[in-house]
Amino acid sequence: MSGFSTLLYKELLRFWKVAFQTIAAPVLTTLLYLLIFSHVMQGRAPVYGEVPYAAFLVPGLVMMAVLQNAFANASSSLIQSKVTGNIIFVLLPPLSYWDFFAAYVLASVVRGMVVGVGVLLVSLGFVGLSFAHPLWILAFALAGSAILGSLGLLAGIWAEKFDQVAAFQSFLIMPLTFLSGVFYSIHSLPAFWQGLSQFNPFFYIIDGFRYGFFGVSDINPAVSLVIALANLLVFTAVSLALLKRGYKLRH
Amino acid sequence: MTPAIQIQQVHKRFGAVQALGGIDLEVAPGEFFGLLGPNGAGKTTLINILAGLALADSGSVRVLGHDVVTEYRASRRALGVVPQELVFDPFFSVRETLRIQSGYFGLKHNDAWIDEVMHHLDLTSKAGANMRSLSGGMKRRVLVAQALVHKPPVIVLDEPTAGVDVELRQGLWEFVRGLNRDGHTIVLTTHYLEEAEALCGRIAMLKQGRIVALDTTSKLLNRRDSLYLRLRLAGAALPAALAGRVRDSRDALHTLRLRSYAEVEGVLAQVREAGAQIEEMELLQPDLEDVFVQIMKEAQG
Ligand SMILES: Nc1ncnc2c1ncn2[C@@H]1O[C@H](COP(=O)(O)OP(=O)(O)OP(=O)(O)O)[C@@H](O)[C@H]1O
Ligand SMILES: [Mg+2]
Numbered sequence: 001m002s003g004f005s006t007l008l009y010k011e012l013l014r015f016w017k018v019a020f021q022t023i024a025a026p027v028l029t030t031l032l033y034l035l036i037f038s039h040v041m042q043g044r045a046p047v048y049g050e051v052p053y054a055a056f057l058v059p060g061l062v063m064m065a066v067l068q069n070a071f072a073n074a075s076s077s078l079i080q081s082k083v084t085g086n087i088i089f090v091l092l093p094p095l096s097y098w099d100f101f102a103a104y105v106l107a108s109v110v111r112g113m114v115v116g117v118g119v120l121l122v123s124l125g126f127v128g129l130s131f132a133h134p135l136w137i138l139a140f141a142l143a144g145s146a147i148l149g150s151l152g153l154l155a156g157i158w159a160e161k162f163d164q165v166a167a168f169q170s171f172l173i174m175p176l177t178f179l180s181g182v183f184y185s186i187h188s189l190p191a192f193w194q195g196l197s198q199f200n201p202f203f204y205i206i207d208g209f210r211y212g213f214f215g216v217s218d219i220n221p222a223v224s225l226v227i228a229l230a231n232l233l234v235f236t237a238v239s240l241a242l243l244k245r246g247y248k249l250r251h
Numbered sequence: 252m253t254p255a256i257q258i259q260q261v262h263k264r265f266g267a268v269q270a271l272g273g274i275d276l277e278v279a280p281g282e283f284f285g286l287l288g289p290n291g292a293g294k295t296t297l298i299n300i301l302a303g304l305a306l307a308d309s310g311s312v313r314v315l316g317h318d319v320v321t322e323y324r325a326s327r328r329a330l331g332v333v334p335q336e337l338v339f340d341p342f343f344s345v346r347e348t349l350r351i352q353s354g355y356f357g358l359k360h361n362d363a364w365i366d367e368v369m370h371h372l373d374l375t376s377k378a379g380a381n382m383r384s385l386s387g388g389m390k391r392r393v394l395v396a397q398a399l400v401h402k403p404p405v406i407v408l409d410e411p412t413a414g415v416d417v418e419l420r421q422g423l424w425e426f427v428r429g430l431n432r433d434g435h436t437i438v439l440t441t442h443y444l445e446e447a448e449a450l451c452g453r454i455a456m457l458k459q460g461r462i463v464a465l466d467t468t469s470k471l472l473n474r475r476d477s478l479y480l481r482l483r484l485a486g487a488a489l490p491a492a493l494a495g496r497v498r499d500s501r502d503a504l505h506t507l508r509l510r511s512y513a514e515v516e517g518v519l520a521q522v523r524e525a526g527a528q529i530e531e532m533e534l535l536q537p538d539l540e541d542v543f544v545q546i547m548k549e550a551q552g
Contacts, residue, residue, distance in 0.1 A: 006354025014342050085338035089397065091304055092332055093355035094324035251265075251305045 011107030060182035070112030078156025097243035108149025137212030261310035285451030331403035483531035
């Protein structure tokens, strides 16, 4: 077993041991969104011509759960370790900064995927859904969770206190997810907000993810994927550079 | 021979605080080395730099010849550190903690050694217990075990006996002595100076980020004119001629400073001539605490 696989295993074990809180709770929350929004919005015009609103909503909610949980996993693990001081257990061994990055991000991807699959399965009990292009679904789920995993890692590296991670979550992650088209197609927005949404990387992730289900999207999914991967590349590069310097980890 | 630890001109500053002001130090393989100093002297900072937990502002540090920055993988593999702070991961049991720590070093089948370490530290009965449920002293033992999972040739213990009961303290030192006999280099910090005196072959004393003394323990103990003769007198007072030698006097019990054993006879003769009888007599060796206090006082100036 290499240092990397041990760190990955430890990160997986960490959220698995509290699965009720890290998996069951977000699945339930998302389900509540689904029930309430699809009820309130009942009778609203179908999206993309013939997709019922409830069906349109599900992929958005699944992706939202994937993104938020991937972010929460890396950021909460790191800030907990930093605040309690047990971060030294991973700083003392000969783990490279690549090992460190890959283990935290991969564990976040797994957590995001597990929650996402959970939300999807439960939703299928309420809403009928098509799966037009499963590979696109998978590609965007992986890209989205990896992006948020690396963002979570960045937040965890930067923060010194729990409330700083919470601020990162409330003032950056939440607005970006809510304004990314989870609950609506951006074509229903006024022109100004449509234009602004194009600068939100989460918009492309959700739009492309939806394409996987319905075969229709606001943006060409290949373009969306390239934009998502470019984002991932940037966050990866920044994370690795910070880890290499030991920024806020090695004083 | 490659030094176990080689520290050259290490400086470290935290804002306005100069934590380390140019440390030069070499520890040879197989040494049992003591790092002493008052609170805030910079001991932990130096250890953190050695372990890669902190980065020096300037200077270089090597563990078994491996630079701790540029060859960090080799240097960390060679080093085991017991941290001063009592930290633990509340998600895991003792055995899980030790298995995971082994894994970080790439060790897959390490259970035989983990069992041995747990046995020596009297942790076997706690193997399945969650870290959160352990007492402070027990958590300290796990930290020691964690530092040893990869059998590091160089072991650094930052106040490992703080808050630990007598029994473990003795058990721990016996275990660490055994590791030292097997060839492991040991570096120790402690505020219990009798521990350092009994264990360490060589000692560095730090004050405000500088080394103020560095020598073998026996030379440190002998370099002072601080052999003490304690006398309880009856019948007459201490002769005035001896007043300059007094370290302390309580009632008829006087502790006198001597330069060497040769002076004992002369002092006793003076006491006899003054007409005093000796009711009690004891020769006291200076201990490390005397030396420590004296060196720290001198370093003040
Ligand atoms: N992360 C930090 N930020 C700011 N100052 C620090 C930091 N770490 C250490 N210091 C300062 O550096 C100096 C040396 O501290 P250090 O912990 O190395 O002392 P020490 O010799 O280990 O003391 P003790 O015996 O109390 O453990 C102190 O003045 C301390 O306040
Ligand atoms: Mg200290």
